[in-house]
Amino acid sequence: MSPAKSSSPVQLTAANTGALPRVLLLAICVVYGLVGLFGRDPWKNEDAAGFGVMWQLASGGTQDWLMPNIAGRPFGEDGPLVFWVGGLMIKLFGGWLGAPDASRLSTLLFYFATCAFVWYATYLLGRRDEVQPFAYAFGGQPDARDYGRALADGALLILLACVGLAMRGHETTPQVGQVSFIAMMLYGLVRSLDKPVQGSLWVGLALGALCLSSGPILPIALFVAAIVAGAVCKPVPLRKLLTIGLPLALAIVGAWLAATYFGAAERDEAVSFIREWTRYDRRNYGGPSSQSLGFIARNFFLFSWPVWPIAAWAWFSWRGMRRAAHIALPLSLLLLLFLLLVSQRQAGDVQFILLLPPMAVLAAFALPTLTRGAINAIDWFALLLFTIFGGTVWFLWIAKTTGWPPKIANNVFRQLPGFQHSFTISAVICALIVTACWVLVVRWRLSRAPKQIWRPVVISAAGTTLMWVIAMTLWLPSINYGKTYRDVAQAAALALPPTYQCVQPIRMGNAQLASFAYFGHIRFGGPNDGCDILLRHDAVDYGAPSNLSHYEWRLIWEGRRPADRDERFRMYRLVEAPPVVAPPHPTRPRRLPRQP
Template identity: 30%
Template sequence: MLTYLPPSERETLPPPSDKPWLLLMLCVFWVFPGLVGHDPWKPGELETAAVIGRFLSGQHWSLPFFGEQPHLIAGPLYYWSASLLAWPLSKLGMQVHDAARLVTGAWTALAMWGVGLAGRELFGRRQGRVCVMVLIGSIGLIVWGHHLAPPIVTLTAFSWLAYALAYARRQPLQAGLLLGLVWLVLIAGSNLGQLGLAVLMAVAVGAVGPWRRLAYLVTLLAALVVAVPVGAIWLIDLARFDPAAFAHWLRLFALGPYDGLGHLALFGSAGYVLSLVLWFAWPALPLACWGLWSNRAELRTQPRLILPATMAALGLLWLLLAGDVRESDLLVLLPSLALLAGAGIDRLRRGAAAALNWFGVMTFGIGASLLWFGWLVLHLGVPASWSLALQEASPAYRLSWHFGGLLLAVLMTVVWCSVLLRKRSLGRQAVTNWACGVTLIWGVLIGLWQPWLDASKSYRDVALSLRQALDQQVPGCVAGEVSTSMLASLDYFASIRLRSGPAAEECPLVLRQGTPPPGSWVRWEGQRAGENREHFYLIELADRE
């Protein structure tokens, strides 16, 4: 029977020896799978790849752009960093999107480092690694931590924001320089809405506890000196290079989930946020709630609780008030929730820790077993009906044995089984096993199923087929009325730039999505293998010959 024991009566395990390389190895196993070896997927990767391709071909540095339109959902910092890495690696034969996606891994690793440093600064030695484990185990981070898209910059910025504010208690000036870099990253890599949230967090923390002193003003002033002049360079250059694009960004995208100054979105996503955060931040959210409850007597006096609690409360309030929240916007919550979870993990009741541990081991163990079983069914053809169903789900996939992915899946499975045998305090064991379970599922999924998934998600064949068809037509422009994903794919894979608006009136060819109208002169039509909802066709307009 599981019962609660006070800390004084609990079994005391010997102090663990410092083995930071084990945590480093787990982070590597979590980060690396899925970064290379597949084409850009929806959502967001296709547009990001197209923007990076444009930067590599000479697009002006301050304006993210693809097709015939600016892409200003986020600042250009992620695209710059991805282009800087993709340029030399593409010269060595690596695909641009694979090389660029490695930058996501770098930003994710920086976020883990920032959370670890913040945890150590707030709670002491060996505590930072627990916070990193909670962050790694968060379900919502799995996709965005491996995605070719700018939102990962947000996670990194708020992770280092927590460390900068915690560090300000000891070194106000150095922390101010670091805080300025965080604000600069948000200006150039995210949006003014998230920058405003980060500034609000810094100001709110300065009104309470040990931050409420004159030295903290040095931190804020140093941050302003670093962030504002440098960050303004991008905005000023964008306004001078393309005033229309700058005005469009300011009106519709500048404030992130609040849209822009010309269309302020409020109070439209509270229900969506509350339903999404329950799984997106699992298990960080319930562990953070326990961290607050178990330390409630110290909540108003201890800096280690005041900082993450303030950040979490303001972050959640900021999301609830917004009117156009996307899933990636919830990344602002994960660093503070991971830190709050670290505050209560050693006080976790035995029954709760055992339940979390059992649930994680069973869930991820069964999940990995199903992935292995499905892969064997697909490749061995037994039973035949199940194998046929899996083949029909991704008809473009050609059965083959990818030994690199198979080796990765075997290695991840063996390592996970060995981790289960290690002994540590029950709360830490539950968190560690959960993080390792998430890593196992992701590693096995990518190792075994990435080629199958890529065959069903890639737009490469459709774009190249259209390119081949256009090469056989009379030279001329092409107008377009297709999805953003297809528009980006045509730009990235086939260098096809569709015209729209008044510039499209002179084009003899039009690419559309759906069903060709009766009597139209269809020059080409196509779709992704197995895709029934997106059908594209190219028609020739006789009156424009």
């Protein structure tokens, strides 16, 4: 028995590393990834904004591909790579699926890539000598390949079990691409342990793609994390990473910057776009604020349940081997990502998913060390949580459909004023099937009592899939009605005069601008375009805009989304002011001469 193996806290037999049934694992991954992508509109806020950029690329020209924008407004918050993939999907499949559904094919590609990189990174780490279970004198310990595959199955289940991944992982945002490239970088670091050149190429490709899908700070921070991991974990080939990975990343980023600069119609516009892209990161990361820290404290632990307590247990249980690759590599990326998260001036849960790949890989190595009490606690908590959630969803849907109990039904419709409920048999059948599958998985888990190391997260992953599928089947029309701008955008388009020059948006966010441009086919312009229509977004009525010489702004339309009481849109048209007529001066009555 090698010294590395003797320090392992894991004592398992071959029976504990049996592979999860491939059909079950693939079914969970495919169903989880597909459901919720199609048959809906872009939702406020980040989802609609991301779609707006993709749609602009697909319907625009070369300048739009080099410098992404929404209806002419530059979008420099993130790099263009994720939008390129979404725009390409719209071009290829938009005529068949429609632009919104086609754009989310890019989300599906990034989702499957993330799952693959997480699985293979954990598999390669699980095959290493230092993590192998205790070797018994008469044999019986698991084979390295079987052990690695069992750990990889557990890592994938842990990733899918995260509660917050359901919504954020199905949107057309740059973050779905960023999380995939973070998983790619982690895989590259792991691959470099036994194949330094190949692993360094993966790391360079991931860093370059990450920079093109976000900003410069995130890839710089992860490269620093790789250097820290190399200093802590000696097998990491730092020299290869510096001589192969870093030049490749710089070449990828430099190619886009050069294409943007030399391919732009106006060099000043290209320079301004690139400068804005680099400045956004500096404005976004400026040190923690009490508001952002409070938001993280309230939401992060629920968002990342159950991965964060399992990952914390992995760090504790492997306390004698924290410099080993299976702890040092994911932990280094995780710490730098968390440092960036708390450094944001305005935190949002869309950034939380970036931490999930390294956290899931780290958590996978806690599975062989969990005590029976911890396993039972995770199982029963997930069983109770998702059973209650599923029952509640079904109960509310029955109340909405049948009107009984009337008080519950009225409360549901009060949240969605104007919504017309319709019964869809296919959605009900899908929800019944996934509910039956949930019952079968729970019955199999509790009756068979499997001994494999992935058993603590089967119910959690199946429960998250149940939660997402029944929400996206029974409640998809209701959710879509409450989160889309389709109706209000089409109403605004009908109020436009037959001939108008352009519409200037005032205080409209990226999601609103994208939705009004797509659903209403509204032709927007900038402040210097001399638009004769103003479309203003206000929380309260501030009155009509200031009049111009001989012209005035006349209110022609006012509306809002029925499910949102905090926003209101007002449309004004520039019309010629009526001439001001001076009031006639009062005339004094003539005094008649006095009669003699």
